[in-house]
Amino acid sequence: MISKQPPSPQSGQSQVQTLHSALDYPAPGGLLDETRDADGALKPGWDYLLGAVRDLGPEVMRNREEKARRILRDDGATYNIYGKPGSASGSWELDPVPYIISSDDWSQIETGLQERSELFNLILRDLYGPRTLIRHGALPPEALFNHGGFLRACQGVQLPGDHELIMHAVDMVRRPDGSMCILSDRTQAPSGSGYVLENRTVMSRVFPSLYRDSHVHRIASFYQRLRHKLTSLSPSGDLPRVALLTPGAQNETYFEHAYLANYLGFPLVQSGDLVVRNGFLWMKSLDGLKRVDVLLRRVDDVYCDPVELRPDSQLGVPGLLEIVRSGRVVVCNPLGSGALENAILLKYLPGIATLLLGRDLRLDTVKTFWAGDEADLAHITRNIDKLIIKHAWRGSGENSAFGGDLNEEQRTALLARIHHSPFDYVAQEKLDKPYTPAFNGYNLEPRPTLLRTFAVATDSSYTVLPGGLTRIGTSTNGQLISMQEGSPSKDTWVIASEPEREVTTEASIDSLRLAQESPVDSLPSRVVENLYWMGRYAERAEASMRLLRTVFVMLNGEDRITPDATRILLETVSQITYTLPGFTAATPEQLANPEEELLEIISDGNRVGSVRSTINSLLLAADESKELLSTDTIRVINDLQDALDNLDADLSGGLASAPEEALDPLVTSLAGLAGLTQESMIRGVGWRFMDMGKRIERSLQTIATVRGLLSEACGETEQATLLTAMLTSMEALITYRRRGRQQRGLELGADLVLLDRTNPRSLLFQMERLQEHLAELPNAEPLAGELDEENRCLLEAMTTLQLTRVPHLLQVAGKRRPEVETLMTQLAGLLREFSRFISDKHFDHRSGPKQLFTNTRSGS
Template sequence: MATDNLTPTQPPSVAAQSATLEYRPRAGRYDEAYTDTGEVRPHWQYVLNALDQLGPAGLESRQRKAQRILRDDGANYNPTGGEQQSREWGLDPVPLLIGSEDWSHVEAGLSERAELFDLILRDLYGPRELIKSRTLPPELVLGHSGFLRACSGLGAPNEQQLILHAVDMVRGPDGQIQVVADRTQAPSGAGYALENRMVMSRILPSLIRDSQVHRLALFFQALRRKLNSLSPNGGSPRVVILTPGAYSETYFEHTYLANYLGYSLVQGGDLTVRDGYLWMKSLDGLHRVDVVLRRVDDTWCDPVELRGDSHLGVPGLLEVVRAGHVAIANPLGSGVLENPALLKFMPQISEFFLGRQLSLASTQTWWLGDPEDRHFALDNLDKLVFKGTQRRPGQHSIFGAELSESQRKSLLKELMRNPAGWVAQSANLPSTVPVWQSTDLTPRPTVIRGFAVADEGSYTVMSGALTRVAGEGSQVVVSNQLGATSKDTWVLASEPQRFTTLRDQQTAPLTGEQSSDLPSRVVENLFWMGRYSERAESSTRLLRTVFMQLNSINSLPDSVRQQLLQSVTEVTGTRPGFFAPPAKEGLDPEPELISVILDANRYGSVCSNLNAMLNCTEEAREMLSGDTHRVLSDLRDTIRELPQQLQPGSLSAPEEALDPVITSLLALSGLSQESMIRGFGWRFLEMGRRLERTLQSTLLLRSLLVPVLDDDQEQQMLEAALMCGEVLVTYRRRYRSQPEMRNALILLLLDRSNPRSLQYQLSQLTQHLYELQGGDSTSLLSPERRKLLEARTLLQLSDADQLAEQDSDGQRVALDIMLGQLFILLTETSNLIAGHYFEHQRNPQRLVNTSWSDDE
């Protein structure tokens, strides 16, 4: 059992300044752990004493372990949604602690606020009493891009519309919690909070247990219960999570929640509208979707009625919602609630609906569309924070006090150009919390995001939160996009918590039957993951063999050297490469070989194939095990290190730098064999691998063995071919002689016991296609099976002696023809598989394609 070996010598009731961990709270800020007089707050005493016993070395070790776990889990965040900008998720080993009494106030406030926002949402898309009563200015709602007129009247009466609600909070200098923002479109962060808790439970297990920390499972149990109850179609509901894709900022969270909740992760292209219902495209046809938990912003969800240039949504989705045949959480149009100008009117709104003020106050806000507020904001620019009412990528809060003179003028110009598009807020200085920084604890500003989910007429609040802390002490904006790290949030219970799981939330009986309830896109990416991994492995093996031959003690004859180099170009497809017009004699081939390895922008290079494979793994992330993600992380590290190890002129052997690449690819192959359920995903991964291995082998054998050389030179080419096929040792043990063409061809082409022979690959492909067709031997052969049968027959009827024969022109024509035909047949087989299982008719699009700017 994992242990953190923490046995605090002081009881929780005794306050003590940490003896070995230095910490100095920042003056003028409320500190979560220490009072103004430097005393430890009572609910922090036990944890700080325990961390003090760990000391700097222990905390540093725990942080390294946490980052290793996060890396192995593939936890990352894409600041701009771009692959190249992706960074690992950061977690501080020192948690944020919230006492039971303090949390009860926050919990009640979050539940109350969610109920109020639900009432606002139902009103804005229903009777609009807030506008009619002048509680809200109409332009604040109707002029906001988040208000979607097409969604008016879509909500069911007397039902909760707002399913998920997230609230960003800060604790001001007076110690009071204030709300600074609401997230209602597709609130993110709950999955990251869960991942943080999972990691902390592995690095400080006994400390969590002894501190009686509230569990997070109840929140996710309520989420699953609510989503299942939303189904308008009865029966066992099919719930899917709609993601923008692998380049989304929080894609890791999407896959993490899909796995944790047991839902299918889909993209817009995986769904289609037919006969008034929403369907998911899977291998065996269409499956009706009842509930969509969306992580795609409102306007991108339906290119027919909303944003016409969107490729992230589903054409016709709104019409299905309008017909009452699918439920969307959160409902389309809920983005209007994220307008920060609403915070100015929250007291009036609360009085209008609830007849009282909210227990959790909002930060003081001025809307510049109001003349009085505008004058006040402009007169106090140095004391306020400015935000746009429309959320835009890359836009952050602007602190007036930090602006230069030119920046002030630019801001004033923008504020006067469109005052209704801006709000000003009090520059509340967030509370600080201890953060571990290499050798000691330092204070960092913190923002807490709490979560509430609709549940049985009210709202269930997560007994925890996503806590973000600034990456630097001088930062005033705490944002993931600006490098913020995170903390696990411990809500301390006054008594032990009952254990709960999601097991009772199963909505369908478990069966031993193979499930095809996978989006075709996921299966296609597994198929291409297999192909790209095999393509990269084949190229790397060949390059390693070529380096070994070039760097051997015995010099290579020019003909052998040229043929080996041209085989690299032929197999990788990186022409012109070594087929370019002959250059000066003795030209060093190493720069071209290294380019074939490292140039990721060169189609066919090793890094290009590896990156393509990694992209496929991102699209099918939810299908891969934790061990697989660890191997993929190792492979990414290896790719990053290759340029340093393959510097031109280096005295190290280049082939040694390629060994870790092959090892990682072999580990992936082994994991797929030993760890993946023999379902459709595994079959297509294996089919992709077998298809590509056959195609790569035919290219390799044609380039190495078809041209006829002198006996000694031919022996060298045979050794190279056997080495690439991982059977050189097998050949020597079996035949106890130097390589001969006939025996080599038998081993490489026809030997059924060799797992790398062409015959073996085709046998495996045949079996996979047979199982995909239901394992019915009496059914008619599909086109791809017929094409594969033709390829197998061609290979089985081949005669090794005839293939080894050479003609007067110095070529093995029979071998060349057979391998060429085999390549064509396997390529056609691949195309037929794609056409049968992956290609779908495009969804309808609107006739007039519109593109909205962020200002519209």
């Protein structure tokens, strides 16, 4: 085993030699090594790659690896790891040493995978059609009808053309004789192809010369063929609308869903974005309902229709299966294709291949035993310590287990379950995974390796992705490879024997034609709603932090502020953050020692209205609209997440250690986000709603600040303090001082934040921008020139504000300024009504119909 220790410092040429030798990769003794043939010589492709890595040296490799991590982070590449406290979303891990497959080797793999996809396509058509496999005894009926992935409701459903199975993924390992052996098939919603594309993009940027000189097969044509195939399946003819259905931002591979939707040019939709009406599937958009012709799904079969399949599903579309039967929408892969993930099929696959293809398969499948067969059950019982035990249905929730890793009690309990439900379990021989080199930060070490690759149906057969998603173990010791356990990935390089020529395929030409001819798809209203709230939360967080920074500076400043000014400032903090009652019900002692409450307002993520809670809501809204955000925007959002993660450490010193500086990175990131949305986003409907959210929230924050700081009449000293706080938090203090050479005082300050059209933070400025947006929204023109409700609210608010006379507004009665309180309350009410009308008109909040009965028996 190669040492993980860094090389010891030396000088001159000897140091260079030591660094280079640290990246030598000798054959790992006693392990199955992918890099060498039977004679111990490096295989074609590996010799050049390992030589290039050795020449780069550890320091350069570390720098390249760090660059890869930055690119992945900037792209927002994540894999959500369930059940990991404090980290719902994990960064995608990419090892900088690719996995190499020679062109000759790949040719055999590719042919075998095409053959396997053809076979599985025939099996799928048969299982939901004539079932000749069962009639001829090639598959026991119990193996099919007892399996949770077989859906009787999908009987007779057939896609147009020769292919039922559109996408097919297989996991495979190399055996000691050099051949590939298939471990499992993925047919419901095969994941990983988007990560393949991301890995390739990153590696070609980080190692451009190595990538170019290695003559790596390009993979773009695979995705072009996928797009072409999906559009060709449309039952409506020209210019079809294809949508990608995702379970949502909490799904483990959500990044991939958004990434593929962007790359393929399809809208990314969730269940709430779709509705079945008048016998068709529609997408809810701001422009109304848009017909969907083809649905590329990333939702498992049983969750796709709560009416006919699983009644408790929130991920599917009620009535979807009925219109699939009618042929008015095509779902890929077809509903019911989870039956092909039945591990029992692998036992009978050789006989099925002989029956359907008339020959043996070129690629072997792992030896599989089914407990439903008496002879196999006896074999499993005798040899459980040498076998991997699996539930036949992946959706069972039961993990596979290697009998040799179990103690006697665990093996006995497992055998009891097998004998109780023998039809539900299979056992497979344990295949040792081969090892490939991985970079550990100092040198190369062997890691166990598993390859997943993909095939997509074409007009005549299947096209196999020239590469795939290679996954490796987290260490040399052990064979466990699991993305949920943090296993890294590798880019897979299929090495051509000569430089690959750029070929423009018919698929790519058709793809470009569709891209040019297709109208711009309307956005799902859910996405627009999340952009709207993204704008609101961003502005709410920024306004809260600007006032908090101002308060911190004043509380810790050399000029002590009076108790009355302190009380008013702290009460205003509670009001604009909505963390009520907070300081509005504080005792004199709490007002004199506000540290605990202020720190909670910033960092308590469980407290609605806190800075952390608001930014978390912003990040969630950004996740839900990720497919519309640019790379730079995602990078700024990642910066925001990093600053939020460091917040507790930055606040550890409390009020005594300049807490305002802990907020600076967050405010800077939010300012960067605001700048990007203003300067880099196309002025489409998505941008308009994001900016509307921002303008509404800024208006409400301005109103709350003015009401909090100006409603109470104080002494001259207190009033100067409160005015300074208001102008500082609203970025207007410098303008106030410049204009104050002619006029200075409360009137000038109020005029700046309420009525100054040249001030981008004034209340009137926000209302005028909202009026501009309203005129450009879909259905903006009411019938017969009559004002709709949102225009009425906004016009009343603008008119009321413009009719205001600042001297009259600031008149004092007793110890209050009643006109300030009255006007601010009225404007806040109108703007909230305006927001409600916008939401009701453009965003959909209705829940779909649900299945009336609760029986969830499989296949019912």
